[in-house]
Amino acid sequence: MRLFTKPLLSSSSSDSSGALEGFYYDNKIVKAFIIVTVIFGVVGMLAGRTAALQLFWPAANLNLPYTTFGRLRPLHTNAIIFAFVGNGMFAGVYYSTQRLLKGPMLSPILSWIHFWGWQLIIVAAAVSLPLGITTGKEYAELEWPIDIAITLVWVVFAINFIGAIIKRRERHMYVALWFYIATIVTIAMLHIVNSLALPVTLFKSYTLFAGVQDALVQWWYGHNAVAFFLTTPILGLMYYFLPKAANRPVYSYKLSIIHFWSLIFLYIWAGPHHLLYTSLPDWAQSLGTVFSVMLLAPSWGGMLNGLLTLRGAWDRVRENPVLKFFVVAVTAYGMSTFEGPMLSLKNVNAISHYTDWTIAHVHIGGLGWNGFMTFGMFYYLVPKMWRTNLYSVKLANVHFWLGTLGIVFYALPLYWAGFTQSLMWKEFTKDGFLAYPNFLETVTQILPMYMARAFGGTLYLAGTLVMVYNLMKTAGTGEFLAHEYDEAPALNHKLKVGGAFHTMLERKPILFTVLAFVAVLIGGVVEFVPTWLIDSNIPTIASVKPYTPLELEGRDIYVREGCYNCHSQMIRPFRSETERYGEYSKSGEFVYDHPFQWGSKRTGPDLHRQGGKYPDSWHYNHMLEPTSMSPGSIMPAYPWLFDDELNTTNTATKISTMRTLGVPYEEGYEDQAVADLNEQAEGISKNLADAKIKVGKEKEIIALIAYLQRMGTDIKNEATALK
Amino acid sequence: MRKRTHKTVSAKLNNIMIKNSLASISDVAIYPVISLTIFVAFFVLLGYMVFRADKKYIKHMEEMPLTDEVYQKD
Incomplete structure (x- = not known):
């Protein structure tokens, strides 16, 4: 495929007749x-x-x-x-x-x-x-x-x-x-x-x-x-x-x-x-x-x-x-x-996956x-x-x-x-x-x-x-x-x-870049095309609902602390995993996850079916001092979650942003979000009080517990519905 | 007995999951055909280009990093 009739110049000569420039x-x-x-x-x-x-x-x-x-x-x-x-x-x-x-x-x-x-x-x-x-x-x-x-x-x-x-x-x-x-x-x-x-x-x-x-x-x-x-x-x-x-x-x-x-x-x-x-x-x-x-x-x-x-x-x-x-x-x-x-x-x-390999x-x-x-x-x-x-x-x-x-x-x-x-x-x-x-x-x-x-x-x-x-x-x-x-x-x-042809390409930088x-x-x-053409995130699961405002805030804390660096949220369909963690993860369970948090490494266990596995008090003690619940654990303690108060000034904006992204919160729900958040936090605080743990409902740990307790639980409701 | 129920539920869930996901795209069968055609064409073209390359030119290009200080003055 000769594109031009003149032959190439020899390798020893420069292929240019221009004047020498410094x-x-x-x-x-x-x-x-x-x-x-x-x-x-x-x-x-x-x-x-x-x-x-x-x-x-x-x-x-x-x-x-x-x-x-x-x-x-x-x-x-x-x-x-x-x-x-x-x-x-x-x-x-x-x-x-x-x-x-x-x-x-x-x-x-x-x-x-x-x-x-x-x-x-x-x-x-x-x-x-x-x-x-x-x-x-x-x-x-x-x-x-x-x-x-x-x-x-x-x-x-x-x-x-x-x-x-x-x-x-x-x-x-x-x-x-x-x-x-x-x-x-x-x-x-x-x-x-x-x-x-x-x-x-x-x-x-x-x-x-x-x-x-x-x-x-x-x-x-x-x-x-x-x-x-x-x-x-x-x-x-x-x-x-x-x-x-x-x-x-x-x-x-x-x-x-x-x-x-x-x-x-x-x-x-x-x-x-x-x-x-x-x-x-x-x-x-x-x-x-x-x-x-x-x-x-x-x-x-x-x-x-x-x-x-x-x-x-x-x-x-x-x-x-x-x-x-x-x-x-x-x-x-x-x-x-x-x-x-x-x-x-x-x-x-x-x-190899999820390991140090x-x-x-x-x-x-x-x-x-x-x-x-x-x-x-x-x-x-x-x-x-x-x-x-x-x-x-x-x-x-x-x-x-x-x-x-x-x-x-x-x-x-x-x-x-x-x-x-x-x-x-x-x-x-x-x-x-x-x-x-x-x-x-x-x-x-x-x-x-x-x-x-x-x-x-x-x-x-x-x-x-x-x-x-x-x-x-x-x-x-x-x-x-x-x-x-x-x-x-x-x-x-x-x-x-x-x-x-390729010789020609090598002197046509724009064409080369385009190709x-x-x-x-x-x-x-x-x-991407097939993934995006599949009707909006299907297959959907009817019982999978958007996070409550408190869970959403808790999830943001989970993201902020980089929990995904050590914990996956993706149970693979192996017997060894379903025995250890529970039902394997379905794509329809993640439709409201912006961003997804599947993780890539399990320094700690998978958390996808963590919800409802332990009482609130377990999570409270575990986040405060992991070795108190799991002796020998290498997980760090998160004392600041117990001191810092949850910032709810952006909760309403978060809800409306999520709705723009396609999460089906009702129109106007953002106005009610903080009230709902407080109510749910109150509930968790009471649960903890029953376990003789005194903690204000406004602390960050409450939101994180709410999220951890929600994780992977929606599908259990689906199972109930199917029965 | 409990396990069987669990399995049935799983099967039903799977059905919801997988069924119709790819089939819902119209003319989905054309995708693999296009993909394979592009793939084969790409490598055939590449092989042809390399096969046709001029030897003198290749030698000139090969030596480019070694000759970039030819004009250098101290």
Whole structure:
């Protein structure tokens, strides 16, 4: 398919007849992104390590709401994903893009708006998440004003990047740039759709989607945030920095074309594998599984393309710390992209899901792939931009081994913990009873593994600190080159260049971007259209009613405290689960859940059938001092719920917002909501008084108890009705 | 006896749940056909594009990251 008649110019000559032009690469913006990456990396890892400590030593939360696991874990994940990997990715993107395009970014002002805007967002996240300001959707916890800011800053980044491409002096876009393009358009799409919400106040909103639909949208986002924030941009960096560090071209450019298109096309379909055996329609689950298995091919194609780039240069890996980090990073990528499809098989997922296996899997990717790619890139960039040699190769090697051992000590105990706990959950005695009916037994069993994991995390953090020292010393010995001079012939736009279809695509950035967007759009459309066409959230269950105002407020406290970080609300249709928790969860039970709270990890038991299981007094004592009801529990205490009074100033707005979202509260009910809330609170307060517990009906704990006692009970009424 | 009642209730609930969910979409059968067609077409086209790519061009592109400092002056 020759689109033009003239042949391509030879590889040795520049394919341009324009005059030679001089220009400067902006290294200052790269430097700024490197500095914040290192700072937020250390902060994010510290948050992770503190959260890890709390899992066997709950007192490590200092008994403060702000540092409790449910709020700290989102802080850790957001800091690592968006502040550490995000800033690191931007550093690499700004460095490589300018050089691959033979020119600076579109505008240094846009670069700095991007930089400071992103850092402000991170600071806003670091303040709001500990305060419990959260949407309750994993990796998308930030509230609506911050979501809007993210969108705006992302658009600035996109304009700066696409503008630079349009102004370029290099006719064709190298593969790294394609991955950056896919990242920019897909993250924009995922972020906007998943963040669609109706604000109640400046700090509170309810997602547009409910229950099953919310789950599908959330994991379409969650899975592809991994794909297009933690994978595609890093693959772009791999295609640029690995050949540079190895000083040889990528193993196969043709393979990279197949790698790129098949990866971005297949990835987007796989989201439902996070929802296997849940109430998500079965066809969607199967689609997720099938595409996840297929995803192995492009993932490994990319990994092999990276590793084989080192063919004939393996001896250099021994001496060059940059290559060492890259090799382990790409290997970790290969391991986790093999493991991912395996975890998507329903029989494997039945064992792995809700356990620490998932956490181990994620950290092979996070610590190995993302972390080590970033470290390797920095060991390359800092000496380069400061025009000096690395201060100490020895220290870089120390970092390499601390990091590698850190990953091993982190992941292996968690694999062990995951298997152990899952097998204990599923074990029956000869007489057909659960072998470990008390959930807590399966937790205390794996506490030594949690300790080992915290040790692994500490090693990894120590290695990072060694890097900080090494990079600072390197910068100290060198002289920073803020503006790097280069020359290239201007691009002659009138010159007709031949080539096959993809060659043509590589010099048509807008068409390329549109096609990449179409490729990522298809999977989402195929999944969403049938889900949305199904008549408004059916199948409905007549007895499922909206939450009372008090329960709704209680649910918001549940979301605020991040209970979903440790408790699921989704009983899978396994005998081991229905025996332990009760009737399995039905999709019709979640139709009023904005947001859904199915969770993804059971550090504690599932709570979907919690309602009515224990008296109010049990919950009261358990939330005040978990070990009083469950000796040996690692759940933190929530004393502030007993001191703080429930804020009902927004209850009416919450009700009317929910009605706008389709929850069938009667018109005008908001005026009566607070009165109803008080009446129900009075009832719970009386129940507690009967159990000799004196507590005012206005305390937050009352609302939380109301919600906990409601959970999963509607269907029991349905059962009664059917009888 | 109690278990049987429980099962019947479950079965009835399941019926409410699953029945008609996908079937309620008109012409639902067209979705998998479209999906498969797009899927196959995508990879056929991709394979064709790569197969047709110019070798000299590929070599030029491969070496791009290595040559981006050719003009650099100290």
